[in-house]
Amino acid sequence: MLLPHPDRDRSPIRVALTGANGGYGRTFLAQVTRTPELIPAVLVDPDVDGVLAMLTELGLAARALVSEAPTRTAQIVADGGIALVRSADAIAWGVLDVLVEACGKVPQGTAYAAAAIDNDTHVVMVSKEVDTVAGVALHARAVAGGLSYLPGDGDQPANLLRMLDWVSAVGLDIVAIGKAGEYDLQFDPVSGKLTQAGETIDAPSLRDLLTLGDDVHETLEQRAQAASELKRAAAADSCEMTVVAMRTGASADTEAMHYPVARIDELADIYASREHGGLVGTDGAVDVFSALRLPGEASFAGGVFAVVRTGDPVTWEVLRAKGHVLSRDGRYACVYWPYHYMGVETPLTVHAAVDRAPAPSPRATTVLAARAVRDLPKGDVLAVRGHHHEIDGAAPVMLGVSTEAAAYYLLDGARLVRDVPAGELIRESDVEGLDPLARDLHREGRALTPATRDVTR
Template structure:
């Protein structure tokens, strides 16, 4: 029976999946637009730091006020309505919630919410890739110990990439490379909230007339979001990040199998089984033909001459040898697709992609020469961008992760292009997010040391 049919059955039997959403921003709002249209789903609560803003989001996506007028979670659960609250911890602890969605985008908040979900044994859909990359391997272990599912969010690119990787491996194909598309030029790494709109081509009038967050937009442009998403994919799929960071080659869908193959065979990969992001722009700014700016892909290899012949017989676009081919999805609908994760957990007891190991990390890297006494302003800001690297390299370099590079004061100068190190900053080791991250580093450092001694 399909997931939809089983959701319909739950609706008919009066036992819907009871969901609590934390964060009513863009991703959360997209899910809010679809949740009432999905049989067998009851969004019992929406938690947000600003309940009035959350209510505005509900109205904007088409909810009538009476639908979110419940004064308590208990009343919402009983009446089939929704409670809007600023008490996320209380929502997670509620016996009227089965699945929690974290769509906050705050690394510290995401870590806190997952730990609370472990405590109260609530499944978690982690939209918050920032938190997942910062401490996901640690949180995944805690979730497993608690007997809950810790899942990527369907609709977001990491989960869709993980789906393609799982498809290929399940039918016996080796994944050579997997990733996504984006708009990229090398100059973007130095972009700041003051320069971001020029790179996007937005006018002052457009910016003034819309709800635009320059630091958030800049985190997509300067490579940080791509690095975070590829670290999440590496950690979920057992793939290896490139040692020197993402290359962002200009590449359209027809050239994926030719470009994303090993160097020895004419491609750009140092090894098989890696992640990469392809650019929709040539280095001179011209658009790439049949670009994958909004999509995801996986490149795989034929294991035999017979399978290679099948690729040709069924029209797959391959490289010149016929051995490498690719599949791709040209679009992702982020929050509109989030219901797949909720249904998968509730109906099948399965995640839609999940962190399994610590293979990739994202280091806070100086955008320009930084001076002692400066305060880091985090993802998408003026001081640092996120650079993807193998987790083992991040440990050796003692790199500060981009998810914690906000409001830390430098003790030392840091040259442009170099990761900021823990020794370069002052920090409060008692802060929950920093404490969890440092515990994870110590745990994996010990495990990597033990593995190396055998």
């Protein structure tokens, strides 16, 4: 049963989607079959054959035609079809209302978003890499043009920002905010095996570490040691939390974040202030945790959380009795959404973009930078690779905007012009071959004076 909703009565919204053949793209396209007011007018991906095969599976292929020129694209859309294009060269911006940017590559994604804004088209930014590099400037340009520039619902940054809107609206005092890593740690006490994303290790010591005990820090250290063979931290996590930091004024408590191995019912104790035995040194810290669960227990599903101070003990003991997550001493509570549904939720942002709905403005308060984890020789080409979008030999770190370090994802494809010893930050002057548009927009964003958090479109 599909319930009626006022959004179904909207005028058609014509959408362009980049990275159409990616996992995110498919989840969005699958959903628009149930939201007829959203028209997938232009799909951008070099692999047009792959896009066509996907559309066949979704029952949309009959409307799809390949286009190599803007005039042909405009005609296909005017005739009610879906134009499949390989690059920006064939996009007809005049027939579009919203761009959903999901290609995940900084040079291309920045160019798509900038072109959309130049052509009076709203932008829903799914490519968090682009947002950390050029988001501040792109947002400023969009606002100047009377347009929306919004992070896409369905990915953790926008979901966390949406949850924080509720948290701030009801007046809760925030201590820490963040998300779970993409993949839970699943521990089987019988076998002593610990599994994450299909990789399994022996971790029998976790049997005695399933509760926090009296010393939270000691327990977390021992859990981290037990799980040390698994790669739990990812550049994508730091990227997403940078997107949130730019829109809230929050910052990382430590440049690489804490990444505790935590069970859901422990989050209010773990993310308590240090004076009360928790990890948090500064209010408003952003962080990521690895969700630890047993067989048969529900997943956190890469969801988002906020740890808040409770206030009136009677109120919160009533809520504890109803199953809400509180710290053992009652000072803190954890509000959380255990989900992120990718493109299934992105129609919310497309509607918000057209409506020019209020949203937090990104500010140049945090830079996702790169710190060498080994000696990097002159001549090395830095490349973002793999599922987690990482640069080999460089760790992502979240720093204040005063740093001279280059933005992590701006470095994709750049060549080192000097040796960078292990432990040093990589600066723009250390490389050549930066994408000119992304570089200039990053500099433009950093030159804008950070201000107190406000809400614009």
